[in-house]
Amino acid sequence: MKYRSNFIAVICFSIFAFVAFNSVEKPNAKKDIRNNHEWDQVEEIVVGRWVTDAFEIPMVSEEVKNLYPYISDSSFNYMIKAQGHILSDLYPQDDQEFYTEQENLVKVVESLGVKVRRPDELEVHSIATSQPYSRDPIITIGNKVIIANMNLEARRLETANYRRIALDLARNYNGEVVNMPANKAGLHEDNIYLEGGDVFVNGKEIYVGLSGNASNQAGVEWLQKELGNDYKVHGIKLQHHVLHLDCAMMLLNDHQGVVCKDDFVDFDALPESLRNYEWVEVKPEQAQLMATNGMVINDHTVIVTNAFPEVSKRIRAFGIDVIEIPFRKANYFGGGIRCSYQPIYRQ
Template identity: 20%
Template sequence: MEQSLGTRTAADSPVCAPRPAARPDTLAQGRTSPVNSFNEWDPLEEVIVGRLEGATIPSDHPVVTCNVPSWAGRLQGLAAGLRYPRRLIGQAQDELDGFVELLESLGITVRRPEAVDHKQRFRTPDWSSRGFCNTCPRDSMLVIGDEIIETPMAWPCRYFETHSYRPLLKDYFRRGARWTSAPKPQLTDELYEPGFRTPGADEPMRYILTEFEPVFDAADFVRAGRDLFVTRSNVTNRTGIEWLRRHLGPGYRIHEITSSCRTPMHIDTTFMPLAPGKVLINPEYVDPGKLPEVLRSWDVLVAPEPDPIDERLLKVTSMCGKWLSMNVLMLDEKRVIAERHHTGMLRALERWGFEPVPCDLLHYAPFGGSFHCATLDVRRRGTLQSYVD
């Protein structure tokens, strides 16, 4: 784990520098919110796409390394806080630029966070760390209707990640959106199980997180109108799920998806609603017979085995795993952006009645994911509805 350096405070770091307060007369009064997204498939109009600039290898905190093989955890301990190799960044940046161009060519407004130097060290009264990256807005923010919720993430190196999105959040707020932040977690030792070991295939499931305080990544949730689906994981605990349930109130229901993944982190390679009445599942992690009863009338689409990729790339993407083939982005109920390399998934989507839009983002995986991870759909053209029994 990274050690504290001196007495530098969070306010001393450029990452955490305060910004001027908004003038009261710039706040929206009775305007239609620019934020509006209730599900994963209504027609997409505006999206935030992450950035690669300034990305550094995440820390060797146990909550980070528990999701990778032991050899990768040891290597990460040596490289934590260093820049990713230039060659790795270059390939991913070319693909990311192409993805942004594709979205814009389809008439979708693309917004971007600020570039940040994630090597800057920051601290709280209890610990210090360097950052990670702002490649995956899907993790740190959750959009429910006209509200953007900043999530209480469990990785210390991601503590200030949403600061790079603050200019966007302030703009949305001034124009009429609701902006909420879940309770900022302490992330002290009480939150993590001491000596945690990943359970074997024949052992009961266990997680590195205790219930000391609410923590969750937004990417452990997917939305289907009045119903949300969540996986408990090594970044999302039951207390975090309960916080969101109470925050949203009786107008929404949250259902837990049971995953057999031994290193669970994020639902979008496990369970992905694609359209009203259609959900894509990972056959290695999800038993169709154990899905929530509210999905009994839905078509359950079983993801095909992912196409093989370069073994060297798979090693550096071990935190995401091979099932990033499922990490698709719906443009509407028919059109779906999917990885060009995963031809099996493209063919399956066509068989199921979708219109796949192939795109390259294979080399983005070492930085946290693919199309769904790399985006946050801010506005979709639709209204709040119920899609389940």
């Protein structure tokens, strides 16, 4: 009788375990990681976060200027007054406007039916570290999300809170989350660097900007190996005053885009797949203020800063719907609208 009771108990437990295991939420076929083209309809993204009363301005020296060649002289002059201080101590209104502009971007995108995820606030404080630019710490290509290797030490701290989102994607989405190989502390020639602002996805062709400020050739080679022979990864050389490829180019669809030709070392050497594009051309001073840096919602809709109405007019002449929003504060630190988001899912 005792044996029989134990046997029944085991059977009951087995049935309970089977039901419990099979009731655990599994990846839904509609919850995918997917980013195959810059212009496919976007449905889910990560947008960074500007945290008020938190950004500490570094001391502005020649060494700092050399480290950030993409920051304009006007921005450095702006920072000199607040160097060594929290931004809001000297510029409280600007600090609030940074926050307001980014939150407004989220509202506009959500009004278009796009799901928006946000990183938590950073728990570790460091000079010149913030997290409004979610384009760079994570990179989505095909069905992979890559945890990127950032170039500057101050920015590497940003990666931590995106790992929390990546963990959820790994557990609950169809796709793959990939960590890049660990790097040495500081800047080393043998480190592997890859940042999302440099990476453009055009089907099986991937473009990676190389300016010496972010991604490097080792990053291009690592990415090619990671993606495999189905993909072709092109390194594109940029002038050293350019931070990322998206500071010089935007692909609106498979044949139209916005570009600053002067920001390329050799524009005529672009990959064959880009040579027949019809371009809205902008000047270097416009590109430095992110005239090429927008959010492509689909192949006929783009969100851009309202700082360049003439550029928007020329984009509209292509038959593209242009949504203009205030987005100028992020430019002070070398960022724009594309810098502020990373797609998780495009149709």
